[in-house]
Amino acid sequence: MSEKRDGFNAQQVGTGATGLPDLDPDRPVLIAGPTASGKSALALAIAEAQGGVIVNADALQVFEGWQVLTARPGPDETARVPHALYGHVPFTADYSVGHWLRDLAPLLEGPERPIVVGGTGLYFTALTEGLAEIPPTPPEIRAEADRRLASEGHEALLDALDADTLARIDRRNPVRVQRAWEVQQATGRGLAAWQDETPPPLLPLGAAQPVVIEAGRDWLNARIEARFERMMAEGALEEVRANLPRWDPALLSARAIGAPDLVAYLRGEMPLAEAVAAAKTASRQYAKRQRSWFRSRLGNWPRWPAG
Incomplete structure (x- = not known):
């Protein structure tokens, strides 16, 4: 999605005119926000204004096979600024926050300032507070x-x-x-x-520039509705159909919002209108959980009003 469509543009970044403090171009930026809030467009605006590599912090955008349904940045965005950790995990693979931290670590030491953006709150808390070294589950x-x-x-x-x-x-x-x-x-x-035995974090919060996109419920719900309609017009159903031969509800990738509902339609288990309505409801519920997480766990992060 473009920065114009989501209400941000490169000229707004770093001026102080929108209420966000000027950004140090040498320090990592962390952008958390609920689904459909415009966080990817903000990351793109910052990268175009100041440089940097946009790094995914969404647990479902990591999987190949989901481009449209997870609103992964498209060819236009990825051609304009570097992006990392999008679609790099096989569809049938397991992928944990520990995997993500290991994939992210080299980027924190790379030549370009990382702009970490996503809606998976656990990724941000693990990054800035540390991750417990728990043995793998049998x-x-x-x-x-x-x-x-x-x-x-x-x-x-x-x-x-x-x-x-x-x-x-x-x-x-x-x-x-x-x-x-x-x-x-x-x-x-x-x-x-x-x-309680967590080791030191990979990126202490004080070494980064964090922000949470603050979105009102009604405003965000309207955007969720409109975005899912746009996804359907852009090929979300065809994408799910292409993944149907390898579909397994036990896979982590199967948790993509809307995927189970569209699978049910393709299998003749519900009408399309009902599947779309269920997917929109799931998206709204997910956004509600995200906002709750950000309030409770990222309460000390600066806020940027969406819209």
């Missing part, structure tokens, strides 16, 4: 977690978690609940205990 425990999640829902996993972990995680987020359950089962220790 396949049999992951399989049991997947089975229970599908048959019982993520709420059924909460009973096994310790009080400290329950107090820290987002209990409404199935991905986070499953992760905490797997850690408890695999190691015999709660996720909170592992987090």
Whole structure:
């Protein structure tokens, strides 16, 4: 999506006219924000005004196979400024925040200032606060977690978690609940205990220039609706159809917002209008969870009003 369509342009950056402090061109920039809030356009404007490489911090834009449905930067954007960590992970692969930090580390030492942008809050907290070095989850425990999640829902996993972990995680987020359950089962220790032994962060917050895009609910919901319609016009359904032969709901890549609903339509399980409506609802719910995360975990980051 272009910077004009999302309400930002390169001339606004660094002038102080929009309320965002002038940016030091030598220090990394971190831009977090909910889906459809215009954060990618802001990153593009900064990169065009000051230089830098735009680095993905969205857990679904890392997967090849999802260009349209995840709103990954297109050929126009990637031709104008360098981009990194977009679509570089195989569709059927596992990919964790630890993988992302390892992929990001060389870019922090590279010749171009990184502009890290995305909506995955855990990526930003791991980057600026550190990541606990938890042993990998054995396949049999992951399989049991997947089975229970599908048959019982993520709420059924909460009973096994310790009080400290329950107090820290987002209990409404199935991905986070499953992760905490797997850690408890695999190691015999709660996720909170592992987090308390976290090593120093890869990029302390004081060494970066962070900002959160602050978007009002009604404004953002309208943009989510319009963006999904645009995705459909730009080939989202054809993209899902192309990925159908390798579709597996247990894959991390299958969590792309809207993908399960469009798969259901292609399999004759629901009408297209119902699938599109369900995808829009899922997007709005995801944005709500993102805003909640940013308020609770990135509360000390400066805000930039969207729009």
